[in-house]
Amino acid sequence: MKILSAEQLKEADEVTLKNEGISSTRLMERAASLVFSEIHTRLEGADINIKIFCGIGNNGGDGLVVARLLHKYGYKVEVYVVNYSDKRSDDFLVNYDRYKKESNTWPALIKREEDFPEISPGDFCVDAIFGIGLNRPAEGWLAKLLLHINNSGAFCLAVDMPSGLFPNKVPGEDAAVIKANYTLTFQTPKLVFFLPETMKYAGEVQVMDIGLDRAYLKEVKAKAQLIGKREARQLYKPRDKNSHKGDYGHTLVVGGSYGKIGSMVLSAKSVLRAGAGLCSVFIPKCGYDILQTSFPEAMLITDKDEHELTNIETDLEPDVICFGMGAGKSSKTVKAFKALLEQTQKPMLIDADGLNMLSENNELLNLLPKHSVLTPHPKELERLIGKWEDDFEKMDKIEKFTKKYKIILVLKGAHSFIFSGKHTYINNSGNPGMATAGSGDVLSGIIAGLMSQEYEPLVAAILGVYLHGLSGDICAEEKGYEALISGDISDNLGKAFLALMNDEKKI
Numbered sequence: 430m431k432i433l434s435a436e437q438l439k440e441a442d443e444v445t446l447k448n449e450g451i452s453s454t455r456l457m458e459r460a461a462s463l464v465f466s467e468i469h470t471r472l473e474g475a476d477i478n479i480k481i482f483c484g485i486g487n488n489g490g491d492g493l494v495v496a497r498l499l500h501k502y503g504y505k506v507e508v509y510v511v512n513y514s515d516k517r518s519d520d521f522l523v524n525y526d527r528y529k530k531e532s533n534t535w536p537a538l539i540k541r542e543e544d545f546p547e548i549s550p551g552d553f554c555v556d557a558i559f560g561i562g563l564n565r566p567a568e569g570w571l572a573k574l575l576l577h578i579n580n581s582g583a584f585c586l587a588v589d590m591p592s593g594l595f596p597n598k599v600p601g602e603d604a605a606v607i608k609a610n611y612t613l614t615f616q617t618p619k620l621v622f623f624l625p626e627t628m629k630y631a632g633e634v635q636v637m638d639i640g641l642d643r644a645y646l647k648e649v650k651a652k653a654q655l656i657g658k659r660e661a662r663q664l665y666k667p668r669d670k671n672s673h674k675g676d677y678g679h680t681l682v683v684g685g686s687y688g689k690i691g692s693m694v695l696s697a698k699s700v701l702r703a704g705a706g707l708c709s710v711f712i713p714k715c716g717y718d719i720l721q722t723s724f725p726e727a728m729l730i731t732d733k734d735e736h737e738l739t740n741i742e743t744d745l746e747p748d749v750i751c752f753g754m755g756a757g758k759s760s761k762t763v764k765a766f767k768a769l770l771e772q773t774q775k776p777m778l779i780d781a782d783g784l785n786m787l788s789e790n791n792e793l794l795n796l797l798p799k800h801s802v803l804t805p806h807p808k809e810l811e812r813l814i815g816k817w818e819d820d821f822e823k824m825d826k827i828e829k830f831t832k833k834y835k836i837i838l839v840l841k842g843a844h845s846f847i848f849s850g851k852h853t854y855i856n857n858s859g860n861p862g863m864a865t866a867g868s869g870d871v872l873s874g875i876i877a878g879l880m881s882q883e884y885e886p887l888v889a890a891i892l893g894v895y896l897h898g899l900s901g902d903i904c905a906e907e908k909g910y911e912a913l914i915s916g917d918i919s920d921n922l923g924k925a926f927l928a929l930m931n932d933e934k935k936i
């Protein structure tokens with residue numbers, strides 16, 4: 430699903446009004462009716478106090494429509510107009526009058542702190558103060574009101590955006606921003622719902638299709654795309670019945686050191702679970718028995734050294750090399766890595782200590798084969814590209830980095846981001862149960878296993894990250910977050926492939 434900017438959404442809005450020949454009031458009614466339906470479906474007529482906070486722009490207009498419809502269906506509604514300015518939008522005014530007429534009540538006006546209503550933890554708040562129109566931080570009594578709502582302990586549903594959250598920048602540390610439990614957002618998700626610094630404000634996000642112009646949405650160039658099941662499924666390549674293991678490629682997994690051989694077991698297993706035809710593993714001698722015993726499906730080659738990688742020489746011609754997990758970064762290993770890079774032309778996957786070696790020996794970056802996939806977590810990324818001011822600057826820096834070295838970068842996190850230089854893809858599967866030792870090793874194996882099956886590196890990265898998260902979600906359903914360990918993600922990858930094609934299952 431495309432993630433559009435506020436400017437693009439406003440443009441989509443205008444194109445829709447023109448092409449459908451409808452008024453903006455009509456479009457507001459359509460969008461806000463969907464919000465009402467969602468609330469009504471969930472509350473099922475419950476006898477609770479609903480407090481709707483409306484700004485004086487179009488987000489506030491949405492709030493007034495929701496208020497009118499809830500009132501019509503017999504809900505206990507109190508409406509507060511947050512009067513931070515006298516410049517009310519036309520559609521706000523139309524709906525203000527409609528609300529007054531149909532409910533026979535006047536919304537309360539909030540102009541200062543003394544006007545704040547009491548909010549009980551059992552109330553249901555609707556935040557329709559600001560949407561994508563926020564253009565400066567909320568200040569004074571307005572900021573206090575947002576905090577008053579947050580501190581009430583009441584459930585808060587944000588319409589389109591949590592108020593105080595900018596669509597295109599990170600709020601300052603002391604900024605007042607609504608911390609919504611749930612956000613019903615119009616037409617496309619907003620980038621800030623997925624960035625580590627701002628995702629906490631939106632809570633759970635649901636996108637509502639308000640029917641903006643299809644042709645515009647199809648044509649518009651989005652900076653980022655959200656990857657859900659529909660998008661991931663389109664990347665999957667079904668298998669030919671008449672095929673053999675040679676058709677699915679050979680992955681060579683290289684890494685490990687004394688005490689870190691487990692990472693190699695996790696990565697190698699994931700390579701074959703992702704469907705590679707063959708998997709060979711290159712490790713220091715100390716890992717021989719461990720690997721042969723725990724994963725007999727892999728072939729093994731050992732370094733001359735007992736404890737670390739010193740010379741990665743093989744006669745193999747693998748389709749992809751997956752490098753770095755548990756490798757350490759001793760000077761001998763750096764030398765071996767350099768020689769490996771010099772010999773390798775095909776795109777590689779580089780993770781963990783492979784990334785740390787790149788950070789500490791920048792000249793090695795120039796040896797990376799084109800379209801290689803790097804999979805850092807945020808700390809590894811910082812070592813690679815240096816510090817950033819905020820998540821937006823981080824994205825800019827990554828874009829430059831990926832363009833400079835012609836690589837693909839997967840930034841791991843609650844929502845992992847995949848950067849191709851031109852585009853950004855944001856993964857929407859996965860859960861906090863995956864914050865456990867070794868889940869990154871599993872991911873590197875999955876992506877390399879897909880690359881060996883001739884998935885383009887970018888496609889392998891997007892599909893691999895999605896399947897990794899989906900498998901994590903399946904594991905979490907069975908085991909809960911705490912008990913999930915990374916081997917489970919690898920073991921359940923088959924269920925993730927099946928779920929990818931299955932519409933009936935929730936995950």
Ligand SMILES: NC(=O)C1=CN([C@@H]2O[C@H](COP(=O)(O)OP(=O)(O)OC[C@H]3O[C@@H](n4cnc5c(N)ncnc54)[C@H](O)[C@@H]3O)[C@@H](O)[C@H]2O)[C@@H](O)CC1
Pocket residue numbers: 438439441442456457460484485486487488489490491513514518558559560561562563564565566567568571588589590615616639641
């Ligand atoms: N295509 C769409 O996306 C649609 C959008 N609609 C709604 O329209 C909203 C956007 O409406 P608006 O453009 O009127 O913007 P908002 O309602 O978000 O903001 C209203 C006004 O607040 C002022 N303002 C911004 N920051 C402020 C601050 N810190 N302190 C005081 N005033 C501030 C702005 O100057 C603006 O005039 C969307 O978020 C959505 O809720 C819907 O009604 C229908 C369709």
Ligand SMILES: Nc1ncnc2c1ncn2[C@@H]1O[C@H](COP(=O)(O)OP(=O)(O)O)[C@@H](O)[C@H]1O
Pocket residue numbers: 806841842843844845858859860861862863864865866867868869870871872897
């Ligand atoms: N809260 C979370 N939600 C979703 N996925 C997560 C979460 N925490 C971690 N993950 C995923 O788990 C993996 C962790 O990788 P990494 O930090 O390299 O772990 P390790 O080094 O232990 O292998 C990444 O793919 C990341 O996206």
Ligand SMILES: [K+]
Pocket residue numbers: 488556557558559560587588589590591592
């Ligand atoms: K809002």
